[in-house]
Amino acid sequence: MTTQVRTEPITVNLGPQHPSTHGVFRMRVTFDGEEIIDVEPIFGYLHRGSEKLAEERTYVQVVTLTDRMDYVGSMLNNQAYMLAVEKLAGVEPAPRGVWLRMIASELQRIASHLVAVGFLIQDLGAWGTPLIYTMREREKILDLFEMLCGARITNSYLRPGGVFMDAPEEFWPAMNEVLDELPPRIDDLDDLLTDNDIIFSRTKGVSILTPEQMIDASITGPMLRAAGVDWDLRHRDPYDYYDQVKFDRPLHTAGDNFARYWVRVQEMRESIKIIRQCEQLIEPGPIRPEHDDVPWLLRPPVGDAYAAIEHSKGELGFYLVSDGSISPYRCHVRAPSLINLTLLRDMLVGELLADMFVSFGSVDINMGEVDR
């Protein structure tokens, strides 16, 4: 004789005010015991209408809006937007400006990955220790940004055709110091986390996504590389001067939470390599085109342009339509944070409550970009 234990599904609202939803994100989750049987993500708590606001601002003023989309990767946002504007207006960027923005965006990529790794481990329940370590390293990079452009998070450093101001003299030794200090700190992180049995057993084999699934769902970036797809826009479709620098694309074949974490840690090392090469290759010269070539009130010809970069979270694209006036007629952002959440339900269903936020954190989203 067997007894059937009947359990009743519980529906719980997690968020928008939950400690680990990485912002104001809400999930309506149905549990069967501890197991997840249904997830419905609900967005929009941070929607500010950036795309609409961009339609009423000049091309340079929109830079300040892009800062506030993914606020842990603002240099990268600036870069994607500038590429789109340059393509739309046919601006030939100044080489030194391009090198500077490559350095800035690679530094920002390290900072963004540090945040991603720190918060992923925080979601695993560590008592803030790895988070503080990663934030400490990020702080040094933010100090560099302050030196470079006077702001730490919302940089607005880039301008059409380059950057607004050359790096100060003390920037280069300061940057070298940070770059020298970083690899041992990343090794420390490795010791603390990568070899850690608890992290390994918690993340291994959880929320596996296959490459076919992810490509079908337009997921890009470290998530895709964690499943063994060698797809990095810096390598496949080099923008700026990425074709002149050499770097590896770390790949992991598992496609689980651990692989996603591992790929991010390795990418930080590659970014350091890229910055070192940029430092060797950068030449003196103007940092942005002459005012006659690129006026401040840019009036691109009628047309449209789509430019995408490899953001720290995936493919970040800007689609701009110009009607010949001083402000974009339409500005669309292909936000990797939003699109990488497409498979959230597939990732979470069947997993346990404890792994839910870990899987969610391994996607590495930023609510400022999801809702825009």
Add this chain to the structure above:
Amino acid sequence: MIGLGLLKAMRVTLRNALKTPFTIQYPDRKVGIAGAAKNEGKSPVGLVATQPVTAAKAAMSLYSVPVNIPQNPRFRGNEFTWYENRCTGCASCAKYCPLGIIEIVTSPGGFDVQEGESYAIDVFDIDIGRCMFCGLCVEACPYDALHMGSRFERSKYERDALVIPVDELREALKQPSSWFRPQFEEREYDPFRDGERTDHYSVGRHEKPDQETLDERWVEER
């Protein structure tokens, strides 16, 4: 084997625990006896001998000294620095502000360095409460009249008090940031070291360097 990774993690945390903290304490810093003696201008032994109460306080970490946060000269601070003599009232800054928070009202009859007789500025209000410190107004100013400030301690209890009116701008401490003002960096200016720049002549205008100067400077840097 399971467990070795955990021990490794404990080794890393122990190593970090033995490092000096990286916290920057603000607005003041707690110091021990050595720091207190330095602040009082005495040797530690002298401090214990002459000011035992202070020494005891310092030993219990109750003695604090004000701290200067290391800040870069380009820092885009809260208090705008504005040189009225140089401003023509062209309102480029107001037009360039993405949020439209600068209000300018002018009337004929002022005097201006560049233009001779020109507009007098009656109202030049900046609503700091909505400002996002992008600095586009500074970039737009054709006469180097508006600069970002260097300081940031300007919290207020009411939103309305955040508006910087023109009188306050005239009298405010003039510590311009070197953001988008390369002439400062050529002179290695640091707003905190060099102090106030009340005179707009000492601020200078930015003349674009020629390519030879740029190349020379690059060689020196390397």
Add this chain to the structure above:
Amino acid sequence: MSKAWDGAKLAEAIHKSIPDVVVDANGTDIWIEPDSVLEVMRLLRDDAEFQFQLLSSVTAVDYISYFEIVYHLTSLTRNATAVIKSKTGFGRDEARIPSVVDIWRGADLQEREVWDLMGIIFEGHPNHKRIMLWEGFPGHPLRKDLATYEQSIVPEAERRVPSGVANEVEEGQG
């Protein structure tokens, strides 16, 4: 360096398999009939000549007299990109286009976003709901004819217009 399909060549290639769906083509983009989007997209994904496995982005532009849906496609295996456009909703009547969620799941959230902000109905979308704004929001904010201040949720008495831009706003409303 990934290459982009030339619009005219792409139109020719599509015409070989599915005749008479391409409305127009230029150097970079092609325009297709909105009704045949599903058919064309399925061809573009599955045909060995195109192999567009990845849908980079779906968006829409309001050109006042019509709406234009823009698809950016990427082929990972052929390292190529293409831009497909489609015009719908002429004369500002109800804009409709078939949903491509069945072909690429990546269109799921993006199409919901386009519906929410631009008001284009994607027929056959399994979860055709608003995504950024709340249910019951009047209108679709990215449309050019949206009167922002009319629909503001801030009561009129409490609206604070910054003095610097006051004139512009009033003119805009009038």
Add this chain to the structure above:
Amino acid sequence: MNSTFLDNSLFRNIYCYLAGGSDGCASRGYDTAILPAGFEWLAFAITAFIIINIVINAGLGAVIVYIWGERRILGRIQNRTGPNRWGPFGMFTSVADAIKTLFKEDIVPDEADRWLFNLAPILMVFPVLMVLAVIPFGVGTFVVDINVGILFVIAVTSVSGISVVLASWASGNRISIFAGMRSVAMLISYEIPMALSLIGVLMLAGSMSLGAIVEAQDLPFILVQPLGLFVFLIAAQAETSRTPFDLIEAESELAAGYLNDYSSMKFGIFFLAEFLATIVASMLIVTLFLGGWRGWDPIPSQVWFAGKTVLVLLFIMWMRFSWPRLRVDQILVLAWKGLFELTLINIFVTAILIAIWPDPGMTELLIMSVINWIVFFISVWLVSKLLRPSDYSAPTPQPNRPAYPVATDELPDEVAYTGGATR
């Protein structure tokens, strides 16, 4: 009067001062009395009241110091300074926190079961305070030394598990329910290895009284009972729900678990109980495995005890701040498949050794400790091999091993748009 109470020197002093030559006092040199004869019960009550007050207040004071210490240590481990603003070395920070907690609004949710909701914090803190009664803090410094001390400890601490269930149920909050379910699964599972890990100690000491166990430790039992200590340390961490076993609170998953709806001093009491439980757990570890108050002479026994407790607490904190949390199924697997086996091995080996040397002297104890350490390493290695997931392998870097064919062929030039890439 029960003579066990009179073993306590403080108790004896006060009681005999009040009650004079009655009971066993005369033989101990007390001949004057304040209370008249026949009022021994009053003397007993007054004495008990005073002593219980001293112990409870000392415990609560220790919690305040412990919270401050933990914050400072956490700060140092995270390369920060920790609290240093309020009082010497920031020592009054936890006092300020306690005052702040007192003045917060006390909210009871509408959906809550009022009576149980208020009962839960009390049920949480009482058992922990009761355990303090049997711990010998030093020579002659204890409340009572009952002969079934360990049994008492195990029985009483189980009650706090019930209080977690009560709190989560009474809150009427779905997220709290998860904490309740987890606590049922986890706390009760860990009772068993915790109780069994002490059997070895009992066999060696031949008594359940904590005082007698301390007396028996000529060689600290950490040397003779490494497996017992290992299991007890882990189980105690789980019972007090500290990281890596803090499933019940699990900030990143359940917000605050069963504490979600508590505010003000009820919340404070839960926290107090949690921190006190940690202190009590380390006191038990000191008593049972580290020789209790025993030490070398010029330093008083109470100081030895306190010093050892602080060392154990430091170790627990260090562990707590270094590791992330385990998942619920892994925790249960660890309890039933790992710790349970280890305790059985420990009991088995210790029983054989006791059978060989029924009354071990110093040499025999040393031989036993060598054997036990060998058993410890072998069994922990074996069990960790058993628990290892089948696909366990160290992460290996795989720099260029694409699993998905990417860019096998480029687009021919004649169909490509040459005016520049679309991106």
